[in-house]
Amino acid sequence: MDVVGSLASILSCLFSQNSLQQSLERQCRHLRKPRKNLNKLKDLVEQLDARKSDVNTKLDQMWLGKGMNPREEVKLWIKSVDRVKIQVSSLTENNNGCSFNFVCSRIKFGEVVEEKISEVKELLDKGQFLDDSVAENLPKVGYTLPASPLMECATTLKSLTRILECLSRESVKRIGVYGMGGVGKTTIMTEINNRLLEGRDFDLVMWVSAPKGPSLAKLQKGIGEKLDLDLSMIDDDVTRAAKLFEALNRRRKYALILDDLWEPFSLETVGIPIPTVENGCKLVITTRLLSVCRGMETDEDVEVKALQDDEAWDLLRYKVGPVVSNSAEVEVIAKEVTRECGGLPLAIVTVGRALRNAADVSEWECALDELRASTANIERMEEAVFAHLRFSYAKLKDDTSRSCFLFCALYPESHQIDTNELMEYWMWEGLLGYVGRMAAIKRRGKMILNELKHACLLEGLTQNAVEFVRMHDLIRDMAITIMRTSPHCISKAGTRMTKHQWMEEWAEDVQRVSLMRNDLKYIPFNYNLMCPRLTSLLLQFNSFSENISHEFFENMQFLKVLDLSYTGIDFLPNSVSNLENLSALLLSNCWNLSTVPSLAKLNKLMVLDLSCSPRMKELPNGMQNLGNLRRLNLSKTGIEIFPFGLISKYTLLEDLLIGGCGSLWGSMTVKAISGGASIEEVISSNLSSLELDLWNTDVFDQYAKSDHWVQLDKFRITIGQPQVQFCEERSLAFSGRFVLRGNPVSLPPNTLELHLDDCADIKNLSMCLVNVTQLKSCKIRWCDDIVCIIESEEEENTLSMLERMELLVLGNLKMICRDVVRPGTLMSLKSITVEYCPKLKTLFSGQILLQLKNLEEISVRSCTGMEYVMQEEEGDFMGGNNFGIEFPKLKRMKLKFMPLLMSIYDGTIICPSLRSLEIASCEALKRLPLDPLTTPALEEIKATRTWWNSLEWDQPDFKNALQPFLIEIRLTSTSDR
Structure with a gap:
């Protein structure tokens, strides 16, 4: 008997209790042949590893074949196998080469080995999975979609960032993404879909392509497919909605992306649970129609815009390949091709694929010609681009x-x-x-x-x-x-055309022709065009140094609009007299025009415009027959006689514009002189808009308070001598809608627009506005006496209806509002433009800041003394500098050429609608009062790179958040100041 056996016998005699005996027997067992047990453990682990490999093979097969995922039990088993393998490996390494001479060590090691043998056997038993129990079809969160290189463009990233920011805000439940066809909405939402899947913030992310028509069933079935819900056998809309509602509620927090939606719909009707702050669900739609966003009750709308020139060029090069960079000649034409695509990604990609690796210059020249000619015979251009855009037209x-x-x-x-x-x-x-x-x-x-x-x-x-x-x-x-087919129209506008080849394209079915903004010098006399269906002929902005033949309009009997403005014609052809369907005869700024034929047959004429044609000295014959005339514009012509009673015949006349007509009214008083029209006749007519000159201030004083003014929506009257010496009299001009020359007077209450040019004796605007309550637009220029626009709270007129204000070249203007302002002051102001006001140090300060809730645009330029755009006054109501002030509708702010400008606002400006910020030559400005979270609509910040890099930031991450919106500008000179 060996030593171990003897020791066991002695110990068994000494201890009679069964439990102690069993313990001793177990310990003695561990002392015998420890290597044999260790080898057994290794063999079992090899079997376990082989079984794990078989299970993984089954899992791969199930995923590749059926898209099935491992069951949780299988995942736990694999995790346990990996853990045991690590433990056994460690156990083997720690005891490698051990002689097991110490009794206690041998006993302890034997116990561990036996435990692991038991654990491995148990895992082997549990790992006997059947094929169909390894994996299961678990509900998918969503599907990852292929990305696009377009996502690297800054313009696209701006839209992407804006959408992600909207998705992160609890208050935004429905988001609309809109833009023209082919601009990249789907590409952006593909990236959004993938990021939502990576973030795992939603139980379900669904991408559904919306049906083209208003098909409730197709939409319901499309959503059902994403839920593995078969609705094809259900014919009832309500039942399908109930099934969808139940399935979506089970998945709880969903994100639904509906791509290319053309018609708004009710979520309840379809069966979509309404997104709320409580359930955390989100709905994102892409559409070409902003009206669809509104119909879907979106909380935020994001417009996807076309690419910038450099981004479009990068995308085309990526699609075409290195051939563009290898040939300077190809590169020049390729850049022109890119410009013709107008920053539309779909067009750029289509053209790029068609010209992939095309090294032949002629191929590029042909593509450029096709694009410029609007024929688009480039491969797949019609199918991929024009058909895509034409659907928007059809809808x-x-x-x-x-x-x-x-x-x-x-x-x-x-x-x-x-x-x-x-x-x-x-x-x-x-x-x-x-x-x-x-x-x-x-x-x-x-x-x-x-x-x-x-x-x-x-x-x-x-x-x-x-x-x-x-x-x-x-x-x-x-x-x-x-328009090449129906309606047949010819558009050759702005093509630098100088000759008459265009006439060869005319046909009898042509309905509209536009040749505006070319350099046509004449129309051949031998052309006898048959155009019975022609309705509009636009010929403005051509020189026409040679006249048009008298017969040219003979076969255009259905013509309604004829525009020959800004041309050099001497006379109007006689054939115009027979255009009985003509509605508008537009002859403005015809610098040589002196003769117009009889208009007696043109009884359908609604507008006659001869303005700024100084050689016109007389009214055309037949004026008394123009009973349908709505607008008559004779401003700045040489016409001196306006017959008495003629205006009374124009019962439908709404606009009478006869300011600066030579000496039309002469030294007219209240009554007619020499048979001419009277001021009474003019003011008594049923006009909406009036523009005339009076040389006698007594006439105006008599009628200024007349009830006749109340009916006018727009009026412009010049009172006083048009020719005055600057040293003798400065003009007080209320122009655009109302003009005064002379001393300030009380204006009619319904004055809508007011222009002050070069005025003396005016300290503040309210001097002229005592009774005016509806003023919407005001422009003040060259009025050196004006120090303040609104003087104090005692002023009765708060300009509460004023929407637009322009303050230009006011040498002594120091403030917009002085002291405490009354409630409602400038409350409707939308746009303010201030230029060349050197003494103005602050644009807005104090309480007026709280009134500007409708302000949309601020433009300040070359105010060399300005230090603050907005400033709180000491002890003001708004508190400390860190206080945020909100301008909910502010969209654009432009600040240029102000070297002393130190601050836009000392706190934070909350501008949820701000889209554009432009700052140039404001070197002292070192801080932007913007928080990226409070400017979700921001699209661009235009500034120099040097100035941008010099800014100081309230938070370190603000610069990184706003950096994608920077559009670098370069200041080449200050000549535009």
């Missing part, structure tokens, strides 16, 4: 909206179209109907204009309080393509 409300849209393509490429002029063209052509006064008709036009902008077919912009729209180049190309 417009009706044929009237479509006709109004196509009319915009008659303007030159990239032209800024004055919206008032555009709506008047629509009006004269009859697209808006003829019923009602012109203001009511224009309101209908305004609705259509908004529809076109909301459909992203037109881009809206404002400059100097004038509204414009612009048509994207490719949208214009699409419109011109449509």
Whole structure:
């Protein structure tokens, strides 16, 4: 018997208790052959590792074949196997080469080995999974979608950042993402989808492509598919909605992305639980129509804009390949091709793929010609781009909206179209109907204009309080393509045309022709055009140094709009006299025009504009027959006689513009002189707008308080001698709607616009506004005596209706408002422009800051003494410098050429609508009062890189957050100050 056996016998004799005996037997067992047990453990671990490998193989097969995920039990088993393997490996390494000479060590090691053997056997038993029990179809959070290189563009990143910021705010439950077709909305939302999946903030992320038509069933089934819910066998909308509602509620917190939505719908009708702060759900829609966002009751809307030039170029190079950089000749043409794509990613990608690795210059030249000619025969251009854009056109409300849209393509490429002029063209052509006064008709036009902008077919912009729209180049190309067939229109506007080849394209079915803004010098006399369906002929801004033949208009009997403004014609052809359907005859700024034929047959004429044609000395014959005339503009012509009783015949006349008409009114008093019209006749007519000159202030004094003024929406009257010596008399001019020359007088209560030019004896604006309560626009220029606009709280007029204010070249202006202001002061102000006011140190200060809740635009320029844009006064109501002040509607701020400007505001400005900030040559300004979280709509910060890098920040991360919005500008000179 060995030593171990003897020891066990002795110990068993000494201890009689069973428990002690069993313990001793177990310990003695561990002392015998420890290496044998260790080898057994290693063998079992190898079996366990092999079983794990088999399970993983099954899991891979289930995922690849059926998209099934591991069950939680399997995940836990694999985790336990990995843990045991590590422990056994450690156990083996720590005892490698041990002689096991010490009894206690051998006993302890044997116990651990036995425990691990038991644990491995248990895992082997548990790991005998059946094939169908390894994995299961768990509800997916969502699907990762392929990304695009477009996401590297700064313009796209701005939109992406804005959407993510909206998603992070609890108060924002529904988000609208809109923009023209092909601009990249889907690409951005693809990235959003992937980021939401990575963040794991939602139980379910669903991407659903919305049906093209208003199909409730298709939309419900599309959402159901993302939930693995088969609704195909359910015919009832209500039942499908109930099933969807139940399934979505089970998944609780969802994010639903609806791509390319064309019609708004009710969430309840579809079966979508309404997103709330409590449930944390989010709805994001992409659409081309802002009206859809509004119909979906979105909390925030994000417009996706076209790429900047450098971004578009980078994208084209990526798609075309290195061939662009390898040839200088190709690169030059490729950049022109990129510009023709107008920053539209879909067009750039399509063109780039068609010209991939194209090294032949002729291929690029051909593509450029196609783009410029609006034919787009480039491979897949029609299918991928124009068809995409044409769907937006087809979805417009009706044929009237479509006709109004196509009319915009008659303007030159990239032209800024004055919206008032555009709506008047629509009006004269009859697209808006003829019923009602012109203001009511224009309101209908305004609705259509908004529809076109909301459909992203037109881009809206404002400059100097004038509204414009612009048509994207490719949208214009699409419109011109449509107009080649029906309605057949010819648009050669702004093409630098000098000859008459364009006439070869005319056909009998042509409806509109635009040759505006070219350099046409003449129209051949031998052309006898047959255009019985022609409604608009736009020839303005051409020299026409040779006259048009008298027969040219003979076969245009249906013509409604003829525009020859800004041309050099000497006379109007006699054939115009037979255009009996003509609605608008526009001859403004025809510098050589002296003769207009008889208008007696033009009894449908609604507007006659001869303004700024100084060689016109007499009214055309037949003026008494123009019973439908709505507007007569003879301003700044040489016409001196206006027959008595003529205005009375124009019962529909609304606008009479006869200011600066030679000596039209002569030294007229209240009564008519030499058979001419009287001021009584003018003021007694049913006008909406009036512009005239009077040389006798007594006439105005007699009628200034007359009830006749009340009916006028717009009026401009000049009183006093038009020729005055500056040293003898300074002019007090209320122009644009009202003009005075002489001493200040009380203006009519319904004065809407006021211009003060070069005025003496005016200390503040309220001197002229005692009775004026509806003033909306005010422009003050060269009035050196003005020190303050609103003097004190005693002033009766608070200018509460004023929307636009321009203060220009006021050498002594020191403040906008003095002392304490009355409630309501400037409460409607939307836009303020201040330039060349050297003594103005602060734009707004004190209590007036709380009144400016409607302010949308601030522009301050070359005010060399300005130190603060906004400033609290000592002991003011707003407290310390860290206090935030809110301007909820402020969209744009421009500050330029002010070397002493130290601060915009000492605290934080909360501007949720701010889109654009431009700062140039303001070297002393070292801080932006912006918090990225309070400026969610920000799109651009225009500034020099040097100034940007010199800024000091309230928070270190503010600069990083605002950096993507920086658009670097370069100041080449100060000549534009």
